[in-house]
Amino acid sequence: MRVGIIGLGYRLGYLAHVFSLMVKDFQVVGYVDPAPAGKAYAEERGVTFGKAYDTPEALLEAEDIDLLMVGSPNHLHLEHIKTGLAYGKKIFAEKPVVTSIEETMELAELIGKHPADQIMVGLVLRYAPLYVDLRKAQADGLLGDIVSIEASEHIPPYHGAFFQRDWRRYEKYAGSFMLEKCCHDLDLYNGVMGCRPAFVASFGGRKAFIPKNAPEKAGINDLEVYHRKPSGWQGSDRVFDGDGDIIDFQTAIVEYENGASLAFHTNMNVPDDFRRFAVMGAKGEAEGDFVRNFFKVTDARTAKRLIDSTYKSSDLSAHYGADEQMAADIAKHVEHGAPLPVSVIDALEAGLLALSMDEARRTRSVVDMAPIWRRFDAALARSKAA
Structure with missing residues (x-):
């Protein structure tokens, strides 16, 4: 190739x-x-x-x-x-x-x-074994109609500090933090819902990476954690008092066209980080964590554990085994026309949800996405x- x-x-x-x-x-x-x-x-x-x-x-x-x-x-x-x-x-x-x-x-x-x-x-993340297993459990009827989802993407301080120092600290280059970092996750849960988001509310801001929380103010001289991940273009050494305009935490709630809801939380200063979901359906619950490598499905009527899986971490993949699978599948698509699990339309729809979350956060209002979908x-x- x-x-x-x-x-x-x-x-x-x-x-x-x-x-x-x-x-x-x-x-x-x-x-x-x-x-x-x-x-x-x-x-x-x-x-x-x-x-x-x-x-x-x-x-x-x-x-x-x-x-x-x-x-x-x-x-x-x-x-x-x-x-x-x-x-x-x-x-x-x-x-x-x-x-x-x-x-x-x-x-x-x-x-x-x-x-x-x-x-x-x-x-x-569409290629991650955990997500593939979630969609299979859904397709096999173990969850029934989706009622609600609770999900998060939390990243550790060294990674959060990278965002404060990299070009991604500027919305003019990266878009919002919700768009840049969490469009992965929003795409996943749009896929599970099987329909478009209809109404969005959101709150968030910047409370961790601010001057008063700088380690040197507490007499801490070891700043290695905040500079562990190198920055590239437009890079900076300033973590807590830099010139970026991105936020460092956000919560959002979404109602989908089918009446089901999503509660989503992101935070970039979580030392024991996790990236989890709990999908509640009429027939069962699916819970998983991309960082902690588990997936469980429980029957709603009997409380019987139907699936209880763990996953081996990959030394190569930055995304829980998904990077290798994506590379292999992209090659098969380019060379042989094999299908892919995600399209550019899916990506744009996840992006529009992220952008609507930020509009809701800035305006402190509930955003009706119907006009956006009509334009799209x-x-x-x-x-x-x-």
């Missing part, structure tokens, strides 16, 4: 390593990045890179590639996706695909003008009619 990369940061440097292990004859034949922070990481693990190009157009003119991987800062994704589409290339875009409602509508208008599977997305469907319809 001949691959070109736009945006060779830490994520795509890592994925280049994973793809090289999972995909026969994987080659990065060219890349575009003025400061490729992830290149050294991949090279240390045996990945070789072709020529560096100054622009995406120069890369696409010079190289015959099977797949264009877009890992640039989020605010540049749409531009780079549009370039790849103009050259007729299969595209893998990291999440979130775009950063605003307007960009979502613009991309929606483009989608129907190209093959439905031309854009693939890095919503990697109209944009998709225009693309198909063009």
Whole structure:
């Protein structure tokens, strides 16, 4: 597989390593990045890179590639996706695909003008064994109609500090924290619900990574934990008094079109971190945790444990075994047309939910998503009619 990369940061440097292990004859034949922070990481693990190009157009003119991987800062994704589409290339875009409602509508208008599977997305948790097992239990009828979901994504302080120091600390580059970090999770639970979110309320702010909580104010000199994960482009050493505008915790409640509800919580300063869900159905309950590696299903009527599974952590995967599976499945799709478990439409719908959560948080109001879905469907319809 001949691959070109736009945006060779830490994520795509890592994925280049994973793809090289999972995909026969994987080659990065060219890349575009003025400061490729992830290149050294991949090279240390045996990945070789072709020529560096100054622009995406120069890369696409010079190289015959099977797949264009877009890992640039989020605010540049749409531009780079549009370039790849103009050259007729299969595209893998990291999440979130775009950063605003307007960009979502613009991309929606483009989608129907190209093959439905031309854009693939890095919503990697769709490939996680735990999520696959959850959807199987649901399909097997063990849960019945979904009534409510309680879920969270919590990240440890070293990772939260990375967000405070990296380019992702600026919403103008990354979008909101809910969009940048949690669109994975929102996509999962949209999938379980099987319908679109209808109403959203949310609260949150920044209370952990603020000046008064800086360790040096408490006489603590060991700051290694807050600098463990390196930052790349636009990086900073300031964790508690930096210039970023992202928040560090948020809660949201969502009512779906089928009347079921989701309660979701994220926090970036959780030392004993977890990423769990509890899915309550009319017939049973499913509980799992991506970090603590368990999955349970319990019958509602008998309280009998129907499934009780644990998972082995992967030394390679940053996402609980999902990165390897995603790489293998993307390759099968590109080379043989095999189906994938998530589409660009799924990704855009999860993004619109995240953006609506942030509107609800900022305005302290309940957001009715019906007007957004009307705009989205109209944009998709225009693309198909063009």
